[in-house]
Amino acid sequence: MEKIMGKRNIINLVRDEVRGLRPYDALEIPCDIKLDAQENPYPIPGTIRNKMLKALKPLLFNRYPDSGAKELKRIIAGQNGVKVENVMLGNGSDELIQSIITTFGRTQGKVLYPVPTFSMYGIITKALGQIPIEIPLQGDFDLDIDSMLTAIKKDRHRVIFLSYPNNPTGNFFSESKIIEIIKRDKTAVVVDEAYFDFSKKTFLPLIKKYENLIILRTLSKIGFAGLRVGILIARPEIVKEINKVRLPYNVNSLSQAAAKVVLENRNVIDKQIKAIIRERERLYKGLRRVDGITPFPSEGNFILFRTSKNANKIYQGLIKKGILIRNMNQSTGSFGKGLLNNCLRVTVGTSFENRYFLEALRTLI
């Protein structure tokens, strides 16, 4: 009888890059107050919920979704002043990051991004057998443009990722530095505007001028993380290429139908966004008033802050009090040069959640 392959052997078959990976840690720690993942804390208003349910009812679940998500793309294109040919959708912007690297990567190709930044750039780069080139940010969290340009010159970078504003630091990188990078046109430059709805600044108009510019957006941060709808906007000739690596039915019919309702009722969501921006300012001021806490200004729906005490202990202390935030206290690996020593990141919650969190933090510091 053929010998059954043991566990050790099958693991030996896994690619080295994959074996060395640490998965994205979407922690599932049960907590009353969840402020770890940049979600919108407000539930969908009843009016939109009802419209959504109505839109879902006639869907034919025995049929595949519209592969091209034509109607949803038409709405997104219209709202952003671009053509349908400029738009591609993903199962969250995570999937679009993967599609971009798949499109531009080479055998042992290089992907460049500043650190600390969104961890999925690194995880997907490695998973696809590409080599990450991580350039630490300056102490003020802006781009170290000289090191970035030197790295671009040294290696043939196929893709550069710039989170704008940057997760987890919350700041915009200097516009002029980003333009300088885009102008080195031998690389595709992805400006990831996942937090655009809170930051309001965009590079989108520049896709007319620069053919190597790709903009990413998402519905996740404005209340629809569960739908998994990411948006890519770029010149039609790039979209056409990236679209070739997209899996045929990547945005399911429920998400397409629900997202259409969301976007057709943007005014209701915009009210929630305004409330989150107001709360962000309150939370920032509240954090500044806590002794031993230094918050960094943020353009997103989250705030990074440094603690004078051991951040791991504060993070654990908050969990014990039923509050989950994100521990950024990592000085090695993709977080670069200890820039986030004793740093934690909190998502802006409702006014009650933010007050509850501040109260708990005060008792721990």
Ligand code: PMP
């Ligand atoms: N880009 C950035 C900068 C992010 O912070 C996130 C979410 N943490 C994403 C992309 C992924 O978002 P999505 O839910 O659309 O996959």
